[in-house]
Amino acid sequence: ALELKLTPALTLLRSTLDQLQEKDTAKIFSEPVNLSEVPDYLEFISQPMDFSTMRTKLEGHAYCSITDLEKDFDLMITNCLKYNSKDTMFHKTALQLREVGGAILRHAHRQSQSIG
Ligand SMILES: CCOC(=O)c1ccc2c(c1)NC(=O)[C@@H](C)N2
Numbered sequence: 001a002l003e004l005k006l007t008p009a010l011t012l013l014r015s016t017l018d019q020l021q022e023k024d025t026a027k028i029f030s031e032p033v034n035l036s037e038v039p040d041y042l043e044f045i046s047q048p049m050d051f052s053t054m055r056t057k058l059e060g061h062a063y064c065s066i067t068d069l070e071k072d073f074d075l076m077i078t079n080c081l082k083y084n085s086k087d088t089m090f091h092k093t094a095l096q097l098r099e100v101g102g103a104i105l106r107h108a109h110r111q112s113q114s115i116g
Contacts, residue, residue, distance in 0.1 A: 008115045013058050013069055016108040020073060021051045023100050026093055029076055033083075044083050049076040066108045073101055 024030065032050045033041050041048070054072050063069045077098045084090035 009112070010058075010061075012108060012111055012115065013063055013066070016066060016069060016104060017051070017054060017058055019104045019108075020097075020101050023097055023104075024051065024093075026089075028090060028093060029080075029097070038083075041083060045079045047075060047079070049079060051076075066105065066112050069108075070105050073105070077101070 021030070029051050031052050032048055033045075035041055049072050054069070054076070057063060057072070058069070063072075077094050080090055080094035084094070086092075
Protein backbone atom coordinates (compact mmCIF):
# COMPACT_ATOMS: atom_id res chain seq x y z
CA ALA A 1 0.00 0.00 0.00
CA LEU A 2 1.10 3.67 -0.37
CA GLU A 3 1.72 4.26 3.37
CA LEU A 4 4.02 1.21 3.54
CA LYS A 5 5.82 2.28 0.38
CA LEU A 6 6.44 5.89 1.58
CA THR A 7 7.60 5.07 5.11
CA PRO A 8 10.96 3.43 4.23
CA ALA A 9 11.81 6.34 1.93
CA LEU A 10 11.05 8.97 4.61
CA THR A 11 12.87 6.89 7.20
CA LEU A 12 15.96 6.71 5.00
CA LEU A 13 15.81 10.48 4.39
CA ARG A 14 15.52 11.15 8.15
CA SER A 15 18.37 8.82 9.08
CA THR A 16 20.60 10.32 6.35
CA LEU A 17 19.90 13.87 7.58
CA ASP A 18 20.58 12.76 11.16
CA GLN A 19 23.92 11.20 10.12
CA LEU A 20 24.95 14.37 8.25
CA GLN A 21 23.99 16.66 11.11
CA GLU A 22 25.82 14.48 13.65
CA LYS A 23 29.08 15.29 11.81
CA ASP A 24 28.51 19.03 12.34
CA THR A 25 29.98 18.80 15.85
CA ALA A 26 30.58 22.59 16.04
CA LYS A 27 26.90 23.04 15.15
CA ILE A 28 27.70 25.84 12.70
CA PHE A 29 25.08 24.50 10.26
CA SER A 30 22.24 23.83 12.77
CA GLU A 31 20.32 27.06 12.16
CA PRO A 32 20.11 29.71 9.42
CA VAL A 33 23.03 32.16 9.44
CA ASN A 34 21.95 34.96 11.79
CA LEU A 35 21.39 37.95 9.49
CA SER A 36 21.59 40.48 12.33
CA GLU A 37 25.01 39.04 13.27
CA VAL A 38 26.07 38.77 9.61
CA PRO A 39 24.29 41.75 7.96
CA ASP A 40 26.00 41.45 4.53
CA TYR A 41 25.34 37.72 4.17
CA LEU A 42 22.56 38.10 1.57
CA GLU A 43 24.78 40.34 -0.58
CA PHE A 44 26.84 37.22 -1.31
CA ILE A 45 24.45 34.31 -0.74
CA SER A 46 21.17 34.24 -2.66
CA GLN A 47 19.76 31.04 -1.15
CA PRO A 48 20.72 30.36 2.47
CA MET A 49 20.43 26.76 3.69
CA ASP A 50 20.92 25.00 7.03
CA PHE A 51 19.99 21.72 8.73
CA SER A 52 16.87 23.06 10.49
CA THR A 53 15.48 24.27 7.16
CA MET A 54 16.32 20.91 5.58
CA ARG A 55 14.49 19.09 8.40
CA THR A 56 11.38 21.25 7.94
CA LYS A 57 11.48 20.57 4.19
CA LEU A 58 11.94 16.82 4.80
CA GLU A 59 8.93 16.59 7.14
CA GLY A 60 6.97 18.67 4.65
CA HIS A 61 7.66 16.07 1.96
CA ALA A 62 9.77 18.50 -0.09
CA TYR A 63 12.38 15.79 -0.75
CA CYS A 64 11.37 12.98 -3.11
CA SER A 65 14.81 11.33 -3.13
CA ILE A 66 18.26 11.27 -1.56
CA THR A 67 19.36 13.39 -4.54
CA ASP A 68 16.95 16.17 -3.47
CA LEU A 69 18.42 16.10 0.05
CA GLU A 70 21.95 16.07 -1.39
CA LYS A 71 21.20 19.23 -3.44
CA ASP A 72 20.36 21.22 -0.29
CA PHE A 73 23.36 19.76 1.57
CA ASP A 74 25.64 20.84 -1.30
CA LEU A 75 23.99 24.31 -1.33
CA MET A 76 24.62 24.69 2.42
CA ILE A 77 28.29 23.71 2.01
CA THR A 78 28.94 25.90 -1.05
CA ASN A 79 27.30 28.91 0.62
CA CYS A 80 29.76 28.51 3.48
CA LEU A 81 32.76 28.08 1.16
CA LYS A 82 31.75 31.21 -0.78
CA TYR A 83 31.04 33.52 2.13
CA ASN A 84 33.88 32.51 4.46
CA SER A 85 37.50 32.94 3.35
CA LYS A 86 39.84 29.94 3.19
CA ASP A 87 41.61 30.76 6.44
CA THR A 88 38.46 30.63 8.58
CA MET A 89 37.26 27.79 10.78
CA PHE A 90 33.92 27.95 8.94
CA HIS A 91 35.57 27.31 5.54
CA LYS A 92 37.77 24.48 6.82
CA THR A 93 34.84 22.88 8.65
CA ALA A 94 32.72 22.99 5.48
CA LEU A 95 35.46 21.21 3.48
CA GLN A 96 35.62 18.44 6.07
CA LEU A 97 31.85 18.08 6.27
CA ARG A 98 31.67 17.90 2.46
CA GLU A 99 34.05 14.90 2.49
CA VAL A 100 32.45 12.95 5.30
CA GLY A 101 28.97 13.85 4.05
CA GLY A 102 29.80 12.49 0.61
CA ALA A 103 30.42 9.04 2.05
CA ILE A 104 27.15 9.14 4.03
CA LEU A 105 25.21 10.16 0.92
CA ARG A 106 26.81 7.48 -1.28
CA HIS A 107 25.74 4.86 1.24
CA ALA A 108 22.22 6.32 1.40
CA HIS A 109 21.93 6.21 -2.42
CA ARG A 110 22.82 2.50 -2.35
CA GLN A 111 20.23 1.83 0.37
CA SER A 112 17.62 3.78 -1.56
CA GLN A 113 18.14 1.57 -4.62
CA SER A 114 17.46 -1.53 -2.54
CA ILE A 115 14.14 -0.17 -1.10
CA GLY A 116 12.91 0.88 -4.55
C1 LIG B 1 26.40 34.59 16.61
C2 LIG B 1 27.35 34.83 15.48
O1 LIG B 1 27.20 33.72 14.59
C3 LIG B 1 27.80 33.86 13.40
O2 LIG B 1 28.39 34.86 13.02
C4 LIG B 1 27.71 32.67 12.54
C5 LIG B 1 27.15 31.51 13.06
C6 LIG B 1 27.05 30.39 12.28
C7 LIG B 1 27.52 30.43 10.96
C8 LIG B 1 28.07 31.61 10.44
C9 LIG B 1 28.16 32.73 11.23
N1 LIG B 1 28.51 31.61 9.12
C10 LIG B 1 28.34 30.59 8.30
O3 LIG B 1 28.75 30.63 7.13
C11 LIG B 1 27.59 29.39 8.76
C12 LIG B 1 28.23 28.13 8.24
N2 LIG B 1 27.45 29.32 10.17
